[in-house]
Amino acid sequence: MQTLTVELPDRHYPIHVGPGLLDDASLLTPHFTGRQVMIVTNETVAPLYLERLKTTLADYDVHEVILPDGEATKNLEHVERIWDALLAAGFNRRATLIALGGGVTGDMTGFAAASYQRGIAFIQVPTTLLAQVDSSVGGKTGVNHPRGKNMIGAFHQPRAVIVDTDTLNTLPARELTAGLAEVIKYGLIRDVDFMTWLEDNMAGLRSLEAPLLTEAILKSCAIKAEIVVEDETEQGVRAHLNLGHTFGHAIETAMGYGNWLHGEAVGAGMMMATGLSQRLGWLDEATLERVASLLNAAGLPRHAPTEVSAERFLELMHLDKKVTDARLRLVLLKALGKACITDEVNETTVRELLENWERQ
Numbered sequence: 001m002q003t004l005t006v007e008l009p010d011r012h013y014p015i016h017v018g019p020g021l022l023d024d025a026s027l028l029t030p031h032f033t034g035r036q037v038m039i040v041t042n043e044t045v046a047p048l049y050l051e052r053l054k055t056t057l058a059d060y061d062v063h064e065v066i067l068p069d070g071e072a073t074k075n076l077e078h079v080e081r082i083w084d085a086l087l088a089a090g091f092n093r094r095a096t097l098i099a100l101g102g103g104v105t106g107d108m109t110g111f112a113a114a115s116y117q118r119g120i121a122f123i124q125v126p127t128t129l130l131a132q133v134d135s136s137v138g139g140k141t142g143v144n145h146p147r148g149k150n151m152i153g154a155f156h157q158p159r160a161v162i163v164d165t166d167t168l169n170t171l172p173a174r175e176l177t178a179g180l181a182e183v184i185k186y187g188l189i190r191d192v193d194f195m196t197w198l199e200d201n202m203a204g205l206r207s208l209e210a211p212l213l214t215e216a217i218l219k220s221c222a223i224k225a226e227i228v229v230e231d232e233t234e235q236g237v238r239a240h241l242n243l244g245h246t247f248g249h250a251i252e253t254a255m256g257y258g259n260w261l262h263g264e265a266v267g268a269g270m271m272m273a274t275g276l277s278q279r280l281g282w283l284d285e286a287t288l289e290r291v292a293s294l295l296n297a298a299g300l301p302r303h304a305p306t307e308v309s310a311e312r313f314l315e316l317m318h319l320d321k322k323v324t325d326a327r328l329r330l331v332l333l334k335a336l337g338k339a340c341i342t343d344e345v346n347e348t349t350v351r352e353l354l355e356n357w358e359r360q
């Protein structure tokens with residue numbers, strides 16, 4: 001097992017990464033704030049891992065909530081199911097929530113923890129690659145609104161992140177690929193050497209070679225932790241983690257939550273952000289090709305869906321949380337490994353990109 005620490009100014013928490021960690025009570029119990037524990041998971045993950053985690057925690061007062069699966073369930077109705085279960089069990093402020101599953105489970109459990117009795121402790125036990133490299137770290141929690149992605153939420157940091165890398169063995173290939181989008185993101189925004197490493201090792205990652213996956217998870221979490229420590233509530237540099245997301249979230253919302261996976265939409269969105277950076281003269285053609293090849297090698301889409309017109313894109317992109325004073329604020333690339341946030345891109349240039357971008 002290897003451990004990173006997220007060293008926030010006033011708190012810190014561990015990210016433990018390794019095989020078999022679901023069986024290790026000593027990684028979880030020191031972070032409990034009392035004996036009451038509620039595991040939140042979904043109907044796909046529960047048959048795979050819930051009993052094991054409950055056995056690990058047999059000495060505690062452990063309850064469970066099993067939610068339906070899917071991005072379309074990431075809403076207040078299902079957070080309410082968690083609140084209801086906590087109240088029905090008579091849980092108080094000393095209760096601890098555990099999110100066992102992917103980013104959907106983690107985001108909703110985190111938000112339930114942020115809001116139940118004005119805030120209780122929670123622990124992330126991510127079981128998708130995407131959740132292990134991104135959503136379990138950093139404390140962004142929340143739900144979607146029919147009008148826009150992640151529109152309702154709170155910053156609420158977990159007490160610990162426990163990444164059992166064995167759980168990736170049951171993950172469908174499409175979900176692994178979606179997680180690779182966020183892994184590639186870290187290379188693009190901050191670390192060209194990591195991007196080169198990904199180019200060299202993409203085939204091994206996709207065939208679930210454990211040492212490679214562990215290295216990719218550790219590197220991704222290290223980059224994310226570094227950025228979150230610098231800017232916990234996204235006043236500045238944290239927005240770099242949003243590369244491709246202004247386009248990507250528009251795709252997810254326009255297509256109906258769950259039809260394009262988050263990672264797939266971010267893959268196409270990163271390609272569009274890279275294309276815009278090239279149009280602005282910041283990147284050359286060869287760099288654009290290099291990004292396209294890496295996304296392709298990961299099995300990610302590079303084109304936007306035909307169903308989303310330029311007009312609809314722009315409408316949804318204006319709902320992005322980074323927008324200020326009605327101006328789009330986009331995360332683009334000044335160079336490979338060097339992200340920037342800008343509100344100086346002329347909307348006509350964005351419209352031209354959207355009108356001419358190949359659709360699939």
Ligand SMILES: NC(=O)c1ccc[n+]([C@@H]2O[C@H](COP(=O)([O-])OP(=O)(O)OC[C@H]3O[C@@H](n4cnc5c(N)ncnc54)[C@H](O)[C@@H]3O)[C@@H](O)[C@H]2O)c1
Binds near residue numbers: 048141
């Ligand atoms: N909070 C953040 O910082 C942050 C960062 C990135 C993404 N997100 C959010 O995360 C969500 C996407 O997360 P995701 O990609 O994990 O999706 P997800 O939670 O829907 O999980 C993907 C699928 O894999 C299944 N699954 C989970 N673990 C499994 C396992 N080990 N074996 C087999 N199946 C398994 C799930 O049941 C689901 O069907 C989006 O809502 C996105 O907005 C949040």
Ligand SMILES: O=C(O)C(=O)C[C@@H](O)[C@H](O)[C@H](O)COP(=O)(O)O
Binds near residue numbers: 138150234238241242
């Ligand atoms: O942690 C962050 O900050 C991120 O932006 C990570 C993203 O991968 C993630 O999808 C996040 O939920 C997007 O945040 P949002 O504020 O645009 O909803």
Ligand SMILES: [Zn+2]
Binds near residue numbers: 134182245266
């Ligand atoms: Zn994301």
